[in-house]
Amino acid sequence: MVKPSSLIREKARSPQKVIGRSQALLVVGLALCLLVLFICLMTSITFGAAEIHPNTVFAALTAFDGSAEHLIIQTVRVPRSLIALMVGATSAVAGTILQGLTRNPLASPDVLGINSGASFAMVVVLSLLGSVSAPVYVGCAFLGAGLTTIAVYMLGSLGRSGMTPLKLVLAGSALTYLLSSLTTSILILDQETLDEIRFWLAGSVAGRDVSLFLQVLPCMVVGLLMAFAMGKPLTTLALGEDVATGLGLKTGWVKVTAIVVVVLLAGSAVAIAGPISFIGLIVPHVARFLIGTDYRWLLPYSACLGGILLLLADIGARLILKPQELPVGIMTSLLGAPFFIYLARSRVKR
């Protein structure tokens, strides 16, 4: 017969065991995600208009000899793939934070109009000042993203019922309509700006300015690190405002910091790649399905999965209609819009 005390001890120990095992699982899972991410990155570098043998690709990365093929790899494919990776990761993390912060399954930088705010600000500054230096350009993206976020937040929380998912999404789509029609007006009135920016507006990671990418990269990295550091307070906040306050969390500060991070991430993503939609909507749901609601893990997973998804979408955009290419923003919309409809059907109660 088993002694009662040992039974109790057994019971007491088992939850800890479960947590320990699942944490090991989470680490392994993350490593697996990183591996897949790396494979996608390599695939993205290997496939393209010019057929280049994987061995040559490897040689181009390790022993650059200046041949045409090596040049293609180093100046076209690698930047493109890295941009896709970073833009996917930042959009996904921004979406995850927004969905947690607003407790709204439909929130993401594009649905709430943040992307269109950044685009509008950049089109305005390009049209007013002609060509501007990269920091100004990126600063405008941040400014536009920030102002739109504040506006959507305020419009979405009007009224007695406070912030409901529907109001937030409606406010976001109304702002998107407004800003995109203003953007269209500027582009029609100012042909020069149009030529400069048309490709960018379609949302694409191809042929981007590498020096711009290098300037934005620090913002993205800082934003991602800040996001990862916020895992714990975000998890607490997700329990509900009252509970979080009761547990001693300064919810106001957490929210403000989270919004700053979102603006940093979404703004820099738009600055490089233009408005690429729905990555920030899809990925958080996939990540939450895989690992639950612990933001300490959710955020790194989202970053990985976002990178994977955008790389895959970009590869698809190159291969589906070879030799022509689709802007990757269209690919993500084709994937994301049905997902949005599915969420609207299943997750929105009223």
Added chain:
Amino acid sequence: MNHWITVRSRQISFRIDRRVPIVLIVLGLISFAIVILSLGQGEYPISPINVLKTLLKLETDNADYDFIIYTLRLPRALIAFLVGVGFAISGAILQGITRNPLAAPDVIGINGGASVVAVSLIVLFPSAPGFVLPIAAFAGALVAAILIYLLAWNGGSSPIRLILIGIGIMALTNAVTSVMLTFGQINSVSQAWIWITGSVYGRSWEHLLPLLPWLIVLIPLALLLSRDLNVLHLGDDVARGVGSRVEWQRIVLLITSVALTGASVATAGTVGFVGLMAPHLARQLVGAGYEGLLPTAALMGGMITVLADLLGRTLFAPTELPCGVITATIGAPYFLYLLYQNRHQ
């Protein structure tokens, strides 16, 4: 004092708000004035008096006026007006059957369906004759509407889900439209591009003719159905209680609304938010009875679109802004205002 005007005959009887005739006359006069003003504006300005004279076929001091007005400007102004009428009635019907103040053909994605099919037609079959375009756009709009209805249906169609689904459908149709624009021949693409921003630029009589039969059939039909709309607006249970065939009426009304949208989109592209704004402005003028609301909204819609076209042509002349851009710039804040008004729901 009696607040209503009642008309009874053996076949048909209806009653309208006392304000309706006056409002209709005033709106009609304003619309007419704007059309006259719009006809006079352009690279070659013509004074309103001469515009009137030309329209009435009276002698003017310049023989070119006849050509400029009848061939170039009149069809454009008429198309702008009629398209606005179509969108406005369509929006009013949609708001009635969904009992949702924020519903409009563009907000819930019906325009998107029409655009996709019409752009595909322009890009893939550039030689298709003109009358096919409205039919194709109608088919696209109908498929989109059915899709939205089915997807939003979940043991009863909820107004909120309807709008969310509409936003999703819009995103999807926009993506497909972009694919079409990316791959078409450059000529047909630039044609489709002008069209898609909601423009009446370069419209002539040949564009007006395919639109007319649709409006001639559908507008009287909508007016006939306004009684049913009044009843439906009270709620499905009440409507069923007073003996309405609710589902049947809803389907007929939905098809009317979709057909009006399809024909309008086929002619001028997506002139956004007219279908949202016009019914609301009309309701503020004449109240909620649909017998009076539909014609008032129709005139209001036409007026808004002609005014938007006039503004688009004159604000930044010689560059032209499509009237769709103007209506969206005014309409989106109006949408936000409506959102603010309904904030407690």
